[in-house]
Amino acid sequence: MLELTKAQMLQAYRSMRTIRFFEDLLAREAAKAPMPGVLHLYCGEEASAVGVCMLLDERDRIYSTHRPHGHCIARGLDLKAMMLELYAKQGGLCSGKGGSMHLADPDRGLMGANGIVGGGMPLVNGAALAAQRLGTGGVAVGFVGDGGSNQGQFLEALNFASVFKLPSIFVIEDNGYAETTASCWSCAGDHVKRAEGFGMPGRRVGGADFFEVYDAAGEAVARARAGGGPSLLHLTDFERFYPHEQGISDAMRPPEHLRWIKENRDPLNLFICRVTTSGQLKQGELSAIDKEVAALVEGVLAEAKEAPDISAENLLTDVYVSY
Amino acid sequence: MATADSSINYNTVSKRPPGKSRISIRMALNEALAQEMRRDSRIIILGEDIAGGMGAAGEQDTWGGPLGVTKGLLPEFGRERVIDTPLQESAIIGAACGAASNGLRPVAELMFINFIGVCMDQLLNQVSKFRYMFGGKVTTPVTIRTVYGAGLRVAAQHSNSYYSLVTHLPGLKVVMPSNAYDAKGLLIASIRDDDPVIFCEHLALYDDECEVPEEPYVVPLGEANLTREGRDVTIVALGRMVKFANAAADKLETDGIRCTVVDPRTLSPLDEDTIIEAVEETGRLVVVDEATPRCSMATDISALAASRAFGALKAPISMVTAPHTPVPFAPALEDAYLPSPEKIEKAVRDVMVYRR
Numbered sequence: 001m002l003e004l005t006k007a008q009m010l011q012a013y014r015s016m017r018t019i020r021f022f023e024d025l026l027a028r029e030a031a032k033a034p035m036p037g038v039l040h041l042y043c044g045e046e047a048s049a050v051g052v053c054m055l056l057d058e059r060d061r062i063y064s065t066h067r068p069h070g071h072c073i074a075r076g077l078d079l080k081a082m083m084l085e086l087y088a089k090q091g092g093l094c095s096g097k098g099g100s101m102h103l104a105d106p107d108r109g110l111m112g113a114n115g116i117v118g119g120g121m122p123l124v125n126g127a128a129l130a131a132q133r134l135g136t137g138g139v140a141v142g143f144v145g146d147g148g149s150n151q152g153q154f155l156e157a158l159n160f161a162s163v164f165k166l167p168s169i170f171v172i173e174d175n176g177y178a179e180t181t182a183s184c185w186s187c188a189g190d191h192v193k194r195a196e197g198f199g200m201p202g203r204r205v206g207g208a209d210f211f212e213v214y215d216a217a218g219e220a221v222a223r224a225r226a227g228g229g230p231s232l233l234h235l236t237d238f239e240r241f242y243p244h245e246q247g248i249s250d251a252m253r254p255p256e257h258l259r260w261i262k263e264n265r266d267p268l269n270l271f272i273c274r275v276t277t278s279g280q281l282k283q284g285e286l287s288a289i290d291k292e293v294a295a296l297v298e299g300v301l302a303e304a305k306e307a308p309d310i311s312a313e314n315l316l317t318d319v320y321v322s323y
Numbered sequence: 324m325a326t327a328d329s330s331i332n333y334n335t336v337s338k339r340p341p342g343k344s345r346i347s348i349r350m351a352l353n354e355a356l357a358q359e360m361r362r363d364s365r366i367i368i369l370g371e372d373i374a375g376g377m378g379a380a381g382e383q384d385t386w387g388g389p390l391g392v393t394k395g396l397l398p399e400f401g402r403e404r405v406i407d408t409p410l411q412e413s414a415i416i417g418a419a420c421g422a423a424s425n426g427l428r429p430v431a432e433l434m435f436i437n438f439i440g441v442c443m444d445q446l447l448n449q450v451s452k453f454r455y456m457f458g459g460k461v462t463t464p465v466t467i468r469t470v471y472g473a474g475l476r477v478a479a480q481h482s483n484s485y486y487s488l489v490t491h492l493p494g495l496k497v498v499m500p501s502n503a504y505d506a507k508g509l510l511i512a513s514i515r516d517d518d519p520v521i522f523c524e525h526l527a528l529y530d531d532e533c534e535v536p537e538e539p540y541v542v543p544l545g546e547a548n549l550t551r552e553g554r555d556v557t558i559v560a561l562g563r564m565v566k567f568a569n570a571a572a573d574k575l576e577t578d579g580i581r582c583t584v585v586d587p588r589t590l591s592p593l594d595e596d597t598i599i600e601a602v603e604e605t606g607r608l609v610v611v612d613e614a615t616p617r618c619s620m621a622t623d624i625s626a627l628a629a630s631r632a633f634g635a636l637k638a639p640i641s642m643v644t645a646p647h648t649p650v651p652f653a654p655a656l657e658d659a660y661l662p663s664p665e666k667i668e669k670a671v672r673d674v675m676v677y678r679r
Binding site for chain 1: 367403404406408409411413414415416417418419420422423424425426427429444445448449452453454455456457458459460462493494516517518545592
């Protein structure tokens with residue numbers, strides 16, 4: 001088991017709490033007044049983004065999904081720029097060209113959320129190939145859902161990564177459902193065996209447990225940095241707390257099942273229980289972080305609401321570098 | 324006449340023999356790649372069988388690409404930079420695009436443009452949109468070389484002219500040389516460009532030769548070339564059709580009909596001004612495009628002329644294209660499918676005699 005310092009544990013908690021607070025607030029705001037576009041919320045999956053991204057540094061790249069807020073926050077993207085983008089305001093992270101599903105910040109190693117399930121997976125190998133050829137020691141992580149895990153592009157990417165022993169790490173966030181379709185029905189066979197079939201180690205991981213994710217990702221990152229090639233992590237036994245997207249039916253999950261998930265598979269509760277029971281962190285330290293995070297996110301929201309809208313003159317910029 | 328080339332020349336040496344000034348498109352492309360790879364160590368090339376023999380017990384660099392374009396690059400640059408891949412186009416094109424936004428300048432080979440279906444998401448939803456949808460934060464200097472075109476009897480799944488599919492996508496540049504001089508200069512320009520470029524090479528043109536300087540040079544993207552100038556009819560021709568248009572123009576000149584032939588050289592950016600100026604000079608336009616006719620470069624260029632040079636037109640715009648069918652196999656069928664110098668000549672004569 002990888003050891004974590006107290007500062008790292010506080011950082012992990014802060015990051016997970018920020019995701020939770022940011023998204024719960026978005027959900028409340030979106031219910032009050034419509035926001036532009038769609039919101040795919042990540043709550044319930046915080047241990048995945050944070051458990052993996054805690055191990056990464058400036059050499060590393062990640063490719064996210066259509067449910068990207070957690071990955072963005074875990075990689076330290078600017079919350080205000082994210083919020084401005086979600087509200088289509090000036091100063092938004094992608095100048096109003098992206099929205100929730102296309103958040104990106106290469107300076108933080110986040111090479112793009114992706115509206116196409118599985119679409120980022122071949123790109124992960126490109127970042128890994130560049131790291132390998134340039135000798136940076138960097139790794140590339142691709143997050144993908146259980147839906148994306150069945151895409152041909154993903155399966156091609158697994159083969160390609162293995163053939164070239166790339167420092168690629170594929171993280172399947174199997175949150176139980178591709179939109180409304182249950183992953184236990186839609187994913188034939190077994191993800192760990194799929195990985196083995198492509199000649200790379202695969203590991204099944206309890207996705208709600210930060211420490212378990214951190215440990216498994218640590219092994220994969222170390223292996224990739226050492227030139228040992230790609231790995232696959234199958235994060236399972238956790239679910240998103242919100243519907244596939246805000247405002248859409250979530251009725252494929254019986255209400256009592258969702259209640260059970262929230263009571264028993266909440267990554268934040270599991271983390272708090274673990275670190276306070278063991279005496280590693282005190283409840284007071286965590287509560288102080290809660291207050292700071294709430295103030296920060298609420299402040300960012302207020303600024304975003306006040307900010308001017310994106311102006312139409314941005315329409316024609318950034319299609320090409322030069323044309 | 325349309326199909327004078329009837330076989331694929333597999334066993335070629337791509338390197339220019341010493342002192343030879345006229346070289347083929349194949350050699351020109353090979354020389355451009357080698358010179359650019361010497362200049363910039365960030366350039367890698369990857370694709371299926373681009374060297375050949377990877378993982379096998381026998382000869383390496385056995386093909387140098389299916390058309391011999393990359394022959395000899397493996398011995399000089401090694402497997403670190405000349406990367407034979409498995410046969411999986413999404414993985415190849417995706418890896419090239421991902422590497423391009425992370426510090427390399429890859430040149431990927433998509434063996435035939437027909438295989439674009441396998442990797443279309445990487446072009447359609449990924450690389451073409453990175454710069455825009457990420458608010459200008461991502462730069463993707465990737466060149467994707469691919470082969471298009473009919474005439475070699477390889478039928479429906481290896482012969483299409485799908486360049487209009489990629490020209491439709493904002494964020495991509497599309498380049499289509501018609502001769503060896505342009506092939507070298509345009510490929511160097513494409514590799515040095517910071518946007519994703521689809522570089523289209525005609526299957527039947529690889530052995531076409533012309534004078535090509537040995538030193539590296541750039542033919543800028545977005546500048547059309549007038550291969551001849553005449554006062555009667557403007558022919559805009561694409562890729563291999565430039566050769567056919569010039570053959571037709573030679574014939575017509577003996578009857579006193581003088582043509583301007585415009586080779587756009589790049590479809591995106593398209594040198595609209597040069598096309599419009601040529602149409603305004605002659606008042607008559609024939610567009611020659613090997614692709615099928617609907618939603619094509621032919622219709623696009625015709626619409627451009629109709630909207631920007633309407634007042635100058637003395638006759639309806641004429642389009643010489645393939646019919647709206649897949650590419651057939653049998654020589655008699657494929658010859659009938661393709662535009663030819665004869666068909667171009669007839670189209671020119673028709674616009675010349677048009678009276679309101």
